[in-house]
Amino acid sequence: MEAVTVQNQTTKQKLAIVIALAVPAMIENILQTVVGFVDTLFVAKLGLNEVTAVGVANAILAVYIAIFMAIGVGASSLIARSIGAGDVSKAKSFARQSTILSVMLGLLFGLISLFFSEPLLRLMGAESKVLTDAVAYFRIVAIPSIFITLMFTFGSILRATGDTKTPLKVSCWINLIHIGLDYVLIFGVFGLEGLGVVGAAWATVIVRIIGTFLLFFYIKRSKVSFSLLRTSSKEDTLSILKLSTPTAIERLIMRFGQVLYLGLILRIGTDVYASHLIAGNIETFSYMPGYGLAIAATTLVGQSMGRRQYKDAYQYGMITTVVAIIFMSFIGLLLFFLSPWFATWFTTDKNAIDMVVTALRIDAFAQPGLAVGLVLAGALQGAGDTKGPMYSTAIGMWLIRVMGVFILGIHFEMGIAGVWLSIAMDLYVRAIFQFFRYKKVVLDYSKNGCSLKVDKLE
Template identity: 55%
Template sequence: MPWINSSDKAKSVVSDTITIREKISTVMTLAWPAIVENTLQTLVGFVDTLFVSKLGLAEVSAVGITQRILELYFAVFMAIGVGSTALIARYIGANQIEQARRVAKQSILLASWVGIVFGIATLFFAEPILQMMGAEPAVLHQGTIYFRVVAVPSLFISLTFILGSLLRGTGDTVSPMKAGLWMNGVHIALDYLLIFGLGPLPGFGIAGAAAATVLARVFGLWLLIRSLRRTRLGKEWPQGWKPDRQVLRSITGIGTPAAIERLIMRFGQVLYFGLILALGTYTFAAHQIAGNIETFSYLPGYGFAVAATTLVGQQLGAKRIKEALTYGYISVLLAIAFMGAIGIFLYFGGEWAAHYFTKESTVIHQVGVALKIDAFTQIPLAVVLVLTGALNGAGDTKWPMISTAVGIWVVRVVGVYGLGIALGWGLAGVWLAILLDNLWRALFLGWRFYSCRWAAKNADSP
């Protein structure tokens, strides 16, 4: 019987007798651990930056540039996870557990190969990559150390992404949350210890920060392996590790558009960030501060996207298209409620929050204007995040890719230039362009999900 989570209290999500209230409860059960997990990761990122900032500006820049590069790595690892989650959820919904096990093992093999390739590439090309990113000599040395220590063992990063995705595909969002909690706690403790030292133990500076990150990931990976082994996917673990081209093609077929979507987003950000820089240092600083404050508004959307991915995939596997639609719509409405509430705070509290980042009145005012506009972006953004997750769960990853390509490279880039620069609206024009981008994508993805063409596309699959 398909399950919401992998515990002994697991509950079917394909019953005809489930009420709307129970469906809302099901969505919340899946979403809240993902929200907590993402919140923890965001908070740890702040703490990590705070510790490294005590070493100097060169170290902060080195970590910042490396993180931008690693985001490209993450895009590929996450894309494998998207393909894995969609297929696992579908087979779980169809009660084809053996097929789900096959997908799990092939996903782990694929993630291992990709992680090793990225690690080898980092070992030999870390310095040239950082030079290509524009790292100055003072930053290059520190950045090369940090980049190699963190990314040569990319195998651990890749497997962490994939095992978390496999568990979410079964409906278990609690185990990845718990692993993330312990991993982040260990990361913070090791960060302080290995960067600054304690008593007779010397500190290792930026190399210590990198080592703390790797050790925390290894610990988190161990916890995820334990969790996966306790599920039905973890049965018959020693067998079935021979590469299966058919399954690998299915995973990459779903995951490739998801990877392209994320890469389109990253490269598009580089382009429109360059346009914002042309508006001046204060304006760019205000944009960065507004973005940092806004970061927390995404977290509920990502959590409900995880729920939509799992539930739509499971219902599709069970051939219950109406139920898949219902779970998708419920996830969207709940995300709108949460993110709409955050939008109210952004509208009225944006300038207040900006005071914690700067004392420059001009910048604070611009942040306030940007976040007032962003308050109206929260509802379309909630739709975009959740429906992207829902379509990913259905294996229909091409359409989110198309919406992002048009949204980022046409609506947002043209909007930033036209409204922000040509019309002279400055940062207000930039954030209006972001609003228009999200409105376009919300309408486009809403049409695609409502059309149910994703269901017809997968009619012959489990």
């Protein structure tokens, strides 16, 4: 999108650019969420053991993905800033090096999956009755991890250039193919026997391979087309790693924190745990606008920083944040008033419905905080600061959320209300932290000048 490189835009023009970049990313996220829901629905038709097997395997994959996504974050920030600075050759170098790092990371995790799949699944609590299906599914999906990490990286490279429409197109096609393959390979068709859980795994792998090659095809036609045969400087590799490492740590802090606080919720009671999961599934859709706008913030802030237009960088971050607050506050209203109806989609138990309603109505008031946190995390990453989101996640998840669940949910026996009040406090603490961090980062750049080196951001 050439518009993102135009200088001296009015606030209205900037708003239009934000929306143009964010909407395709929002739609892509919604599509992925819907397809994940359909995938789970198909597997659920096989039985509860099969659902559990896939769930345990995906819990490990979620840790893999947390690390894989970090390379994309580092690449996205550096490529956007290079393009903003008019240094396309540097952007190509970062795209090439992030691809090489992704290949190496994918092969490493593929080997880990090949040799340690069963011990990893046992470590996650897979029982013997689901272990066979879990191992079969995990090996098929996780050994070719190279395609998972390359899809994330290639999508990030394209978005960093301001092109969010191409990843959306690719996502549309592979998600449609995924649903069709899922049905055929899981259940069979025209007299051919279905493969069950194994079929679901192969459907996932096939669409990832297709998606990887499609995204690479579009990269070859973009302004950052690169050759893997050329070498990049060691400095470029270190820059990507320096930005990616805090992001990987942040995602791992989040994942392990989730495991701990979910364990605390389970101590309160299985009914509270189940109600919390239902509320969480409903709440997932509220993240979609925030994620889409965060992608826009990363690209626009990064390109503005690369052009040394720090006022524009700050304004893009703030405009995107305001748009997110408006979008997600509206979703908050829907959660508040429609929560009784949403809850009945999942259960007919009145006690569970009441707890889901309580959770979602508390969450409705947390939506503005969630909006600020998501978008400013993306804006900070675009500015080259991946440590800020890491710090805010560590503080919010471990000091606020985990401790809050223990104190409010368990000690004061507030149940699910205590759990979701803790989540809300976590979101607002992160939002406040990231607002001041973002303001400080951009101000420091404007005072001291900016280069593509990231060693100034401590």
